[in-house]
Amino acid sequence: MTDDYSLIPTSDSRILNSHFHLPSNPQNIVFLKTGVSMQLKIWHKMIIGITIPSLIALVGGFLTYGYINDVKNRQSFVQLADDMKEHILEVRRNEKNFLLHKDIEYYKYFQSSVSILKNSLSNISPQTVTEIGEDNFSRLRQSIQTYSGSMNDLYVQYQHETDVVEKVREDGRKLENFVAAKRSPGELSMNFILNLRRLEKNYMLFRDKGSYNALDNALMQIKNIIPFCFECMPYIEAARDLSEAYNQSDLLINDLQVNGEGLETITYKIASLERQKINSFLGRTHNLLLLALLLLCTLGPLLVYKTATYIVAPIKRLADITKKISEGDLNLRAPLKEHDETYSLAQSFNTMLDHLQLTHQSLERSLELLHEKQVEAEKRASLGFLVSGITHELNNPLNNISLTAETMKEDLNEMTLEEMKDYIQDILSQSERAKHIVGDLLEFVGTRKTTVMEKLDIVNVVEESIKLVANQLRVNNINLKTNIPNMVFFVNGNASKLEEVFVNIIVNAVHAMKDSGTLTVCVKPDNGNKNILIEISDTGCGIPEKELKNIFEPFYTTKPVGEGTGLGLSVTHSLVTKHSGDINVRSRVGEGTTFTIKLPLYEETV
Amino acid sequence: MPDKLRLMIIDDEPIVGKRLKRLLEKDGYNVEAFTGGTPALEALEKQHFDIIITDLMMGRIDGMKVLETAKNKNPDIKVIIITGFGKKETADEALNKGAFDFIIKPFKFEELHKVVKKAETELKAKDN
Numbered sequence A: 001m002t003d004d005y006s007l008i009p010t011s012d013s014r015i016l017n018s019h020f021h022l023p024s025n026p027q028n029i030v031f032l033k034t035g036v037s038m039q040l041k042i043w044h045k046m047i048i049g050i051t052i053p054s055l056i057a058l059v060g061g062f063l064t065y066g067y068i069n070d071v072k073n074r075q076s077f078v079q080l081a082d083d084m085k086e087h088i089l090e091v092r093r094n095e096k097n098f099l100l101h102k103d104i105e106y107y108k109y110f111q112s113s114v115s116i117l118k119n120s121l122s123n124i125s126p127q128t129v130t131e132i133g134e135d136n137f138s139r140l141r142q143s144i145q146t147y148s149g150s151m152n153d154l155y156v157q158y159q160h161e162t163d164v165v166e167k168v169r170e171d172g173r174k175l176e177n178f179v180a181a182k183r184s185p186g187e188l189s190m191n192f193i194l195n196l197r198r199l200e201k202n203y204m205l206f207r208d209k210g211s212y213n214a215l216d217n218a219l220m221q222i223k224n225i226i227p228f229c230f231e232c233m234p235y236i237e238a239a240r241d242l243s244e245a246y247n248q249s250d251l252l253i254n255d256l257q258v259n260g261e262g263l264e265t266i267t268y269k270i271a272s273l274e275r276q277k278i279n280s281f282l283g284r285t286h287n288l289l290l291l292a293l294l295l296l297c298t299l300g301p302l303l304v305y306k307t308a309t310y311i312v313a314p315i316k317r318l319a320d321i322t323k324k325i326s327e328g329d330l331n332l333r334a335p336l337k338e339h340d341e342t343y344s345l346a347q348s349f350n351t352m353l354d355h356l357q358l359t360h361q362s363l364e365r366s367l368e369l370l371h372e373k374q375v376e377a378e379k380r381a382s383l384g385f386l387v388s389g390i391t392h393e394l395n396n397p398l399n400n401i402s403l404t405a406e407t408m409k410e411d412l413n414e415m416t417l418e419e420m421k422d423y424i425q426d427i428l429s430q431s432e433r434a435k436h437i438v439g440d441l442l443e444f445v446g447t448r449k450t451t452v453m454e455k456l457d458i459v460n461v462v463e464e465s466i467k468l469v470a471n472q473l474r475v476n477n478i479n480l481k482t483n484i485p486n487m488v489f490f491v492n493g494n495a496s497k498l499e500e501v502f503v504n505i506i507v508n509a510v511h512a513m514k515d516s517g518t519l520t521v522c523v524k525p526d527n528g529n530k531n532i533l534i535e536i537s538d539t540g541c542g543i544p545e546k547e548l549k550n551i552f553e554p555f556y557t558t559k560p561v562g563e564g565t566g567l568g569l570s571v572t573h574s575l576v577t578k579h580s581g582d583i584n585v586r587s588r589v590g591e592g593t594t595f596t597i598k599l600p601l602y603e604e605t606v
Numbered sequence B: 001m002p003d004k005l006r007l008m009i010i011d012d013e014p015i016v017g018k019r020l021k022r023l024l025e026k027d028g029y030n031v032e033a034f035t036g037g038t039p040a041l042e043a044l045e046k047q048h049f050d051i052i053i054t055d056l057m058m059g060r061i062d063g064m065k066v067l068e069t070a071k072n073k074n075p076d077i078k079v080i081i082i083t084g085f086g087k088k089e090t091a092d093e094a095l096n097k098g099a100f101d102f103i104i105k106p107f108k109f110e111e112l113h114k115v116v117k118k119a120e121t122e123l124k125a126k127d128n
């Protein structure tokens, strides 16, 4: 651990980074830089997100409104054109009536309808004029002017014509009277004159070429009959004037009709032009509206979606990072990308993480220290246990030796030789006992010189071990059951050490069973034929669950002094380990215990 | 009260009892040795003892149990504890429970002798 380890939390992440070698985040700086250009708060983004689609909708609405208004306006132009047509029809009806009746009444009607037409024309707004088209309008105006002008001409002509007709009739009557008075040369008969007057009436009735020719022929005949007939002259003159007047009138009528038709054509043209305009306009509007709708349908949701993700993105990033951090990576930091409300959130979150990481690290350190201390304490405790075991186990034989020697010293004179021999034997056996304990201890610690390993038959070793304890089994009234295959299984080992292993376990079993029970010894290879298993079971007192972990500890014993030193199983364990084997125990209090020793089978390559 | 004090020796190793009995009898005490706590407690039920010398670590009935039982029966009895392993806490516990003294193996007989003598003096003083 570093010496400069500090428990003082600091919110300066730069110091933190250098201090704890956090992965430095160069992106931070970039984020800050870009942050300046996009300092939009979430509510700004929301307003933008809501405003843009609304604006699109609003623009679409306004456009539609404008178009509809326009259409309405155009409708009024069409209305105007229709009205105009109506007026013109009226005018033309009056024209026809007048032409039919040649009556002043109808002339007046005509005039009033023309002035209505003119009125309505002068009421047209300049906007409408531009809409219709300046030249169209002036043409319309012009042709109305010409039309009413030719009507006036016609009217004047009609008056003139009436005068001429009067004159013809008067002169005709005069000529008739003249012939009737027989003042004319005899050739001009009454019949002729009457025929002439009939032709005159015909002409006036039909006003056509044929009747005029007939009349003219008759008039020519007068000249043939009387080359110089003064009384005839005015009549002939008047008839000629009549023809002229009629021709003039016909010309004017023709003019009038042509002009009327022209007027009608113009009006129709304007109306149809307007209709056409409306139609094309409607088509355009229709397309535009469709386009707006399409835009609103596609762009609207897209925009809303974009804005939503734009708003949610930093929050989502924060959530993602939080999740990752909660999964354990305390080195991660929330990116400081957007300068909105999440910026300070991410900042405080990172500061919190810095603190958390600091605390975490200091906690880890404390835990490590605590653990070290605990291990130390455990070591001390086990050392104490070991020392107390050694002391106790050695002090007892020492005490016995000392007491025996003291007694001898005290009573030497009174002692028989036999007694003395006994005492010396005691001293020797107590010394042996002490030596044995020290030997076991060295075996456990593993400082004894390396045991010689050789290829040997484990079945044989097991059988020899059983022989060694056979007497003890008999004395304690214990049944022996064996399940040992009639085969050889070789292991790499030391026979006497392995014997010690089995004897230790069997002696423990005997102790556990007191003076009745069954000992079962079973030898079998394991599944893969790689190991040999030796199972030694008893029907003794069993070992409580919580003691199981202690039984392999040196000096752990539940037996009185002399019966057990607590070294048996610890030595057994170290011996089995030395043979690359394994020892396991299963036990049930009151039912018995089974020790299983697993040893690797001998391989020729070893 | 008879002149000779009655001593009880308890140790689960018979050799201890054998040796101490011989040595203490020479000092003029009436000594009985027991192997293990169980036979000792049985004897304590039936007979009177003045002083008990007991090992601490013994099979099921250990020295502490003997001490408690004996003190319960006769508060005046002197119990001397001998043990192969001297742990301060164990000694304190024994003394708290009324043990007369605490001797650690291996010990010189002289040591034990002195303690027994002291106990005898105290017993005598109480009698008078």
Ligand SMILES: Nc1ncnc2c1ncn2[C@@H]1O[C@H](COP(=O)(O)OP(=O)(O)O)[C@@H](O)[C@H]1O
Binding pocket: A504, A508, A509, A512, A538, A540, A541, A542, A543, A551, A552, A556, A557, A558, A559, A563, A564, A565, A566, A567, A568, A569, A570, A593
């Ligand atoms: N087969 C067994 N049945 C019951 N308890 C056993 C058995 N084997 C060992 N033990 C327990 O394990 C302890 C330790 O055994 P060991 O190391 O051989 O020491 P010792 O036999 O000297 O006590 C024993 O005191 C006993 O309590």
Ligand SMILES: [Mg+2]
Binding pocket: A504, A507, A508, A564, A565, A566, A568, A569
């Ligand atoms: Mg044992």
